[in-house]
Amino acid sequence: MKRIFSGIQPTGNITLGNYLGAIQNCVKLQNEASCDCIFCVVDQHAITVRRNTGALKRSTQETAACLISAGIDPKNSILFNQSQVEEHIKLAWVLGCLTRVGWLNRMIQFKDKVGKSKDNASAGLWCYPILMAADILAYKATHVPVGDDQKQHIELARDIAHSYNFEFGTEFFPLPKAEILSKSFRIMSLCDGRKKMSKSDSSDMSRINITDNVDTIAYKIKKAKTDSYSLPSEASGLTGRAEAQNLITIYAALSNKSLDAAILEYGGCGFGRLKQDLTELAIEVIRPIGLEISRLMSNTDYIDNVLEKGSVRARALSKPIVREVYDTIGFLST
Numbered sequence: 269m270k271r272i273f274s275g276i277q278p279t280g281n282i283t284l285g286n287y288l289g290a291i292q293n294c295v296k297l298q299n300e301a302s303c304d305c306i307f308c309v310v311d312q313h314a315i316t317v318r319r320n321t322g323a324l325k326r327s328t329q330e331t332a333a334c335l336i337s338a339g340i341d342p343k344n345s346i347l348f349n350q351s352q353v354e355e356h357i358k359l360a361w362v363l364g365c366l367t368r369v370g371w372l373n374r375m376i377q378f379k380d381k382v383g384k385s386k387d388n389a390s391a392g393l394w395c396y397p398i399l400m401a402a403d404i405l406a407y408k409a410t411h412v413p414v415g416d417d418q419k420q421h422i423e424l425a426r427d428i429a430h431s432y433n434f435e436f437g438t439e440f441f442p443l444p445k446a447e448i449l450s451k452s453f454r455i456m457s458l459c460d461g462r463k464k465m466s467k468s469d470s471s472d473m474s475r476i477n478i479t480d481n482v483d484t485i486a487y488k489i490k491k492a493k494t495d496s497y498s499l500p501s502e503a504s505g506l507t508g509r510a511e512a513q514n515l516i517t518i519y520a521a522l523s524n525k526s527l528d529a530a531i532l533e534y535g536g537c538g539f540g541r542l543k544q545d546l547t548e549l550a551i552e553v554i555r556p557i558g559l560e561i562s563r564l565m566s567n568t569d570y571i572d573n574v575l576e577k578g579s580v581r582a583r584a585l586s587k588p589i590v591r592e593v594y595d596t597i598g599f600l601s602t
């Protein structure tokens with residue numbers, strides 16, 4: 269049986285891109301009989317960059333509420349927040365001692381995030397991939413659903429797992445595989461079709477948040493950047509037209525159609541009709557989720573209870589795995 273581990277950071281509003289690119293796919297995986305699913309709100313990863321730490325608890329609850337509202341069932345899957353399970357950090361130190369500095373220096377996301385300010389970046393941001401590996405290996409997860417931008421982190425987790433197995437002459441850790449999701453549906457910014465839709469973008473107009481109301485969704489789609497040409501009738505006509513491709517892609521993803529089918533539907537049309545249909549479809553899909561998030565967040569006791577129960581189940585899985593690692597290393601336990 270496949271054991272799925274998926275982590276999502278509580279770093280702000282969950283966007284339509286997060287939902288279409290990751291969350292709805294996790295819901296589908298959860299409903300596969302052959303999958304054992306673990307979903308983690310990775311709040312310890314969230315402090316690798318400066319943020320309003322006073323809002324972290326609320327963001328953690330909101331992220332959990334979003335996952336539940338989108339269809340993650342905490343009875344069938346394990347849902348918890350990372351900081352409640354100490355095995356993640358305990359394993360990360362051991363794995364860090366097996367990780368080569370050169371491996372971390374090659375991580376593209378670190379370079380992208382720090383730019384020319386490498387010396388001012390936190391050590392936590394640099395070591396982030398080790399903790400991510402520990403998140404996965406603490407449960408002996410076999411598959412990790414990620415986008416293309418996270419694939420390198422899974423490759424590093426495989427290298428670290430292999431390093432441990434080789435060091436101690438064992439096959440203790442499986443080598444996790446990246447389960448690449450939504451290859452055809454990468455959702456980009458509404459302001460710049462060349463940039464990924466991001467909850468950390470300084471402009472709220474660049475994204476549709478799952479919690480946006482009807483008027484806000486309609487306004488953002490109306491103002492979404494376009495070009496002055498009609499929509500093409502085939503995919504090749506989208507070359508060099510990032511914004512057109514993005515809006516067609518969002519429509520295709522929300523309507524569960526292929527990109528080619530969506531293009532045929534709007535070929536030769538202007539953006540007005542597409543934006544109108546996209547607005548109606550986005551509201552139909554997103555608003556029920558947003559309303560359920562608001563209901564859950566009106567009394568967070570339920571969310572806290574779900575995360576507490578989930579952390580108990582997560583510890584039951586990870587504790588014996590990490591204990592065996594500690595025994596193998598030779599740590600004294602009295």
